[in-house]
Amino acid sequence: MTKHITRSEKIKNKYIEKGAMTDFWHYWNGVKNFKDFDIVNALGEDARSYYSDIEQTKININDNKYFDNIIKNAVLCHFAFKSKEDFLLRARRSVSDVFAQQADHEKAYYDGRADAMLAHMNAVDDYRFRYYWKSFYFRVCNKTEIDLRNYESGSLISNHCRAIQSTTSEWSCVRDLEQDASGALNGVIDGRAKFHTDLEDAPWWRVDLGVVHGIREVRLFNRMDQPAVAERANRIAIDIGFDPEHFIEVFRRESDEPFGGVDGNPLVFAPSIPIPGRFVRVRLLERNYLHLDQVEVYGDVLAQFG
Known part of the structure; x- marks a missing residue:
């Protein structure tokens, strides 16, 4: 036979x-x-x-x-349909032999299943690859973020500035306070912790912008490689000052819900008018570990303070 x-x-x-x-x-x-x-x-x-x-x-x-x-160590992404129209495109691509089941996608377009599927698949915007490839481009082309990123909120002014933090820990990248703190300013947004303090009361991280700027926006990108520890940053404050010893609290967050980062949902503080200052400090409001992926400060140099 x-x-x-x-x-x-x-x-x-x-x-x-x-x-x-x-x-x-x-x-x-x-x-x-x-x-x-x-x-x-x-x-x-x-x-x-x-x-x-x-x-x-x-x-x-x-x-x-x-x-x-x-x-x-991985990000799982499955890109199937960008829009409802893709259901029709897939159905028309082939309806014979191994692709015969594709005809059902056209039915799904009209009977409501396509809408339900897209609602589920697009429930969360995932920007991980957008940040990953942007960072990759900067490294390969030997560019800095300040060369390419310019928002209405001003230029990105914090990358590669000097930074320091209250303590280091066994999970720090390095045990030097300044070197570990500088990890939050390297421009690589990937969801991993770039600095790590010890367990202490109100641990802090601070950046020196070099000169006084009109600070228009501060973005905090939370650690997301281990979701269970992202909530450690739930209660956090941002301080701005002219010198490293005197600060004014300009933002306070006390929430039970973690904020995001590489997923496109960083914590954003954008005052109604620029706040003058040279130093920006991020501070927990309780006893815990402080660890973030990146800290971005946007603004413009204030010539009158030069």
């Missing part, structure tokens, strides 16, 4: 005979110069054998410790 071979299976076999791919549609082996690619997983491990050694891949994924480690 002759086995019936579908059109999709014929295409698959054709590619396998050429050595172009090890399976159908989703694999990268057929890409020209595949062997020259640097293919790694979120842990930096070589992932070339991900598809060719399926059994080992399954073992790794089913290892809870290994899987958890992957999740802690």
Whole structure:
């Protein structure tokens, strides 16, 4: 008895005979110069054998410790539909053989399922890649944020300024107060803690802008690599001063809900008029650890104080 071979299976076999791919549609082996690619997983491990050694891949994924480690170091994104019209585009792309199920997307466009799916998928805006690639561009092109980012709130004036904090801890990047504090001003927004104080009463972090500015906006990007610790910054204040010893509290937040950061929802303080000052201090209102991803200060130099 002759086995019936579908059109999709014929295409698959054709590619396998050429050595172009090890399976159908989703694999990268057929890409020209595949062997020259640097293919790694979120842990930096070589992932070339991900598809060719399926059994080992399954073992790794089913290892809870290994899987958890992957999740802690990765951002999961699944981009399927940008808009409702994409349901029609997908349906019209192909309605035969392996893509026959795509016809259902056109039905979903008209029967309301598309609206329900988009409402669920777009419930949260995810800006992680926007910040990641912006930071990557700055590093590769040897640019600074101040070269390219200019808002109505003024120029970004804090990046790469001198900073200091109240204490360091075993989780600090370095034990030097200034070096650890400077991490919050490196322009890399990725959700990870760039500085870390010890557990103390009202820990603080401070930046020296060099000269007096009219401060138009302060943005605090919370740590988001471990959501359980983001709430440590729930009760926080922003102080502005002309010298490092005398400050005025200009903003206070006391909430039970954590604010965001790399997800596009940083804490933003934007006074109705610019506040003059050279030093900006971020301070917790309680006993806890203070750790943030980035701190951005926007404003303009005040010539009369020069």
